[in-house]
Amino acid sequence: MPDEAQLPTRTPMRCPICDGALDDAQIRDLGGVTADLVWQLHAGRCSEHGWFQTEVVSRPPREIFAVDRPFGVVRRLIIDGTEVFSFPTVWNDLPPAARRQRVDPLDPRFWQVRERRGTN
Numbered sequence: 001m002p003d004e005a006q007l008p009t010r011t012p013m014r015c016p017i018c019d020g021a022l023d024d025a026q027i028r029d030l031g032g033v034t035a036d037l038v039w040q041l042h043a044g045r046c047s048e049h050g051w052f053q054t055e056v057v058s059r060p061p062r063e064i065f066a067v068d069r070p071f072g073v074v075r076r077l078i079i080d081g082t083e084v085f086s087f088p089t090v091w092n093d094l095p096p097a098a099r100r101q102r103v104d105p106l107d108p109r110f111w112q113v114r115e116r117r118g119t120n
C-alpha cells in the first residue's frame with residue numbers, strides 16, 4: 001500500500017532542452033499566506049544539461065530557469081550560439097484571459113516549454 005507521505009518527489013518539470021525526465025527532483029514548499037495558495041520551488045537535474053528550476057505560485061510557471069544547483073543562482077546557457085537565460089512555458093504564451101482561468105498549477109500540459117525557433 002502506498003503511503004502518501006512516502007511518495008517520491010514528483011515535478012511536472014522536464015528538461016527544457018531535451019525534454020528528458022529530471023533526476024533528483026526537489027520541491028521546496030514556501031508556504032502561502034492563504035491555505036489555498038500553492039507556492040513551491042521545483043528543481044531537477046538533467047544528466048546532460050544540468051539543473052533547472054522554476055517557481056509555482058498558484059499558477060503554472062511562466063518560465064523555467066537553468067541554475068547552478070538546486071535553489072541556486074541562474075546560470076547562463078549558450079544554445080546554438082545564443083545566450084539563453086530562461087525557457088518560456090506554454091502557459092506563458094496563453095493569452096491573458098486564458099491565464100486567468102483556474103487550473104491545476106501542476107498540470108504538466110502547461111509546463112511544456114515553448115518550442116524554440118531555430119535560426120534556419
Ligand SMILES: [Zn+2]
Pocket residue numbers: 015016017018019020046047048049050
Ligand atoms: Zn536535457
